Amino acid sequence: MAQTPQAKYRKDYQSPSHAITDIDLTFDLYDNDTTVVATSKVKQLKESTTLRLEGEDLKLKSIHVNGEAWTAYDELEGALEIHQLPAECELTIETLIDPEANTALEGLYKSGGAFCTQCEAEGFRRITYYMDRPDVLAKYTTKVIADKGQYPFLLSNGNRIDQGDLDGGRHWVQWQDPHPKPAYLFALVAGDFDVLRDKFVTQSGRNVELEIFVDKGNLDRAPHAMTSLINSMKWDEERFGLEYDLDIYMIVAVDFFNMGAMENKGLNIFNSKFVLANEKTATDTDYLGIEAVIGHEYFHNWTGNRVTCRDWFQLSLKEGLTVFRDQEFSSDLGSRAVNRINNVRIIRGPQFAEDASPMSHPIRPDKVIEMNNFYTLTVYEKGSEVIRMMHTLLGEEGFQAGMKLYFERHDGTAATCEDFVAAMEDASGISLKQFRLWYSQSGTPTVKVSSDYNAAEQTYSLTVEQSTEPTQDQADKQALHIPFDVELYTQNGSVIELRCNNEPVHNVLDVTQAKQTFVFENVAEKPVPSLLREFSAPVKLEYDYSDEELIFLMVHARNEFARWDAGQMLLAKYIRANVAKVQEGQEVELSDAVVDAFRGVLLSKDLEPAFIAEVLSLPSFNEVSGWYKQVDVDAVTKVLKAVKVILATQLNDELSAIYHSSKQAAYSIDHAAIGQRALRNTALSFLAYTEQGDELAKGQYADANNMTDTIAAMSAANSAQLECRESLMQDYSDKWKHDGLVMDKWFALQGTNPAENVLDVIKQTMGHEAFSLKNPNRTRSLVGSFLNMNPVRFHAKSGEGYKFAGEILRELNSSNPQVASRLIDPLLKFRKYDEQRQALIKAELEALKSMDNLAKDLFEKVTKALES
Ligand code: B3K
Ligand code: ZN
16 A cells, blocks of 8 residues: 555545636546546635645646646646635646546446546545535536437536537537536436437426437336336425426436446446336336435435535435435325335344444544445434434425525535534424434434333333443444334224323434333223334334243234334344254244244235335344344354244135235236235245245246246245256356346345355355456455355355455455445454454465555555454
8 A cells, every 4th residue: 555544534624725616627538548638717715825626647738827828836646736826717628638547436437338427425536636626616617528329428417518520530529517516426328329208398388308218128127117216206306396407407327337326427337236127127126226326316406406515424415315205205205104114224234223333423534544444224224213303303395495595595505414404493393402422423213111010000110221332433422312112002902192290292212311111001901012202313212022022022013014023033132042052952843823923924914015015124144143242153054944844834825815816917016916925935935945945946937028027036046055046047147148237136145145155155256247347347246245144155164255255355345335335335244253264364364464555445444343
């Protein structure tokens, strides 16, 4: 490493020394030497006449100030300092860049045959020297010049204002974005595409052209993205009163992309995974993912673009809020219960794990080395939970009033998380003083509850104790303001009205102290409590429920989420107990009552199929790991599989009946049809472990008229290691080997294959014609799924899984550090495993640390992990 990477601290924020009000860009596009000319209107705001601009991997050609060649400057590592600038001037900088050599996929790069950009968080500095920080907002004009035959479409932000032809078969298009924006929202695309076009008329009557650009030949996979976009625009008007503000909205799908998508103003660039879908190529999960991500990026137009972040420590201001908005969008359009369940699974699984890892950080981090490392589940998903808690505390009306005030105060500017909370507080009159701690405190709180029924007094008390364990980044923790949603039931299932001090009280209790007791009056019988309903706060709940109480809640709780949660708690009890048993050499057991409870759900006529499927889904290995300080990989895997086998065997008749009766003749993508497929395929995932498994999987694969059923058959064959696995995998690969995106599902199955020789197979698979380590989707599908979702093989005692991870990481460190830095996460948690495994993982981390070109993305994580 040239220099030890330096951390930046939130507390060191300083407002910019200069303003850039306008920037005019010209790109002369060539694969290896693209010229970028940037002319900025610069205004000095503070004392210094030196302007410091960020830049990386740029060849500086010239600098002019007000048209005059300028020599008063220093080229530094990662920056350019221009001295003796007039208080106001026009600064022109010409640089040269090499898009084709850009494998990091940040800045301007080539994806397949097209040029595209990714500038968030700090990628614009790879395009030109600039004040690459989100609180510098400028109006952009962009001229793109390229070969007309190869790149008929030349796109940038805003409206197309001019175009023309040039000699030598080149042409140009000029774009102008009327909305001032930070550099991270800049985008440029040049390529040859098929275009799906539609229109949207906003509530105030603005006509908006909608255009989705996809690789040639993929037009039949674009309509779902278009429908999702139109639904997003409508929903944001109806639920938030927010309307689109340009005459055109473009989405471009590219195959090489580090994350899901990017909300560049008026020109979203998407990973093709979140655009392309038809029934032959995409699963229901893909369809729902596309709807959510299209919505998410669209919603950023207000929460992110119109009001942006003052500095990157405030990232959750736009991301937490926009995740909340996309979750609400999906819930309003589909099943609220199923959406909530899936969001909660992410928090309880990987987000809690992140809180407990060396990378733990508050949703508003205090210290960052590489910003790209902080696009995390904590900032996004926990950030969304924090917004959701405010929504719970304020109610929909109060929350919307807060949003309105937030836009009134901050539209067109760069704001902070504090600004958002202040708007919520001021609009609602509800104090969020203690609540603000959620922004600065990291880690997962545990809420321990005990209850006491006093028959003589007819009172029922709940004592709530909260505590947060120290995390690597923060030793001392304080009591948080936790909205704690409870309900009490009589033995026959009716709801008991909550009364304290002779007054009715709301079912969302304000837990604000380390220990607090709530006494409810007029409680005529010992009730069953439903606690942390709707997962009203991102905490771990501890309450000593009996099996009977949980089974009761599975049937009687008023909302579906609480019923699902009771089922999960029941499973958790048995999984924990069985892990202990297995460790003592005993067999795995489930009580008849538990099996019957799940039978009851399966047979229920009034529950939605999608919901039943969720109730039957066991917690993942990763979620279960989070329950332990040190996890016994083999015991947990054994128990999870045994529980599945027991349920499959005991519920064989019911599962078979559902499986055979719920086959749909024709394919449709409405929510009811998705739910029915989910239930049927969940049934198959159990039946795979019975005698009929092989026949059912084979039959379903052969009959399937959609990708959801195809993949469900293959995945059942993969998990249960059915005989038909190989032939199904072969057939699929023969059919789809030309299509990387469709092959990703196959790569993921190779990565999660529980077979003993999986690592050899994975290494072979890396030679598959559709595979390339240069493509982030391929890498995540094969390697990522092995590291994250194949615990037994990845954690093989021999250490071969770790060694493989180390090799891949060293390679990606030079080609694409962002992807490497995502992949490394499971290794950071080495303290969770036994000493032998710890030593093996540590050796890989040490080897990475000693590399002399270690990227700062990996440097930050590796050093934190080794400090732990
Ligand atoms: N804002 C982008 C993420 C950028 C990630 C940079 N490493 C997509 C999103 O959250 O909508
Ligand atoms: Zn986002």
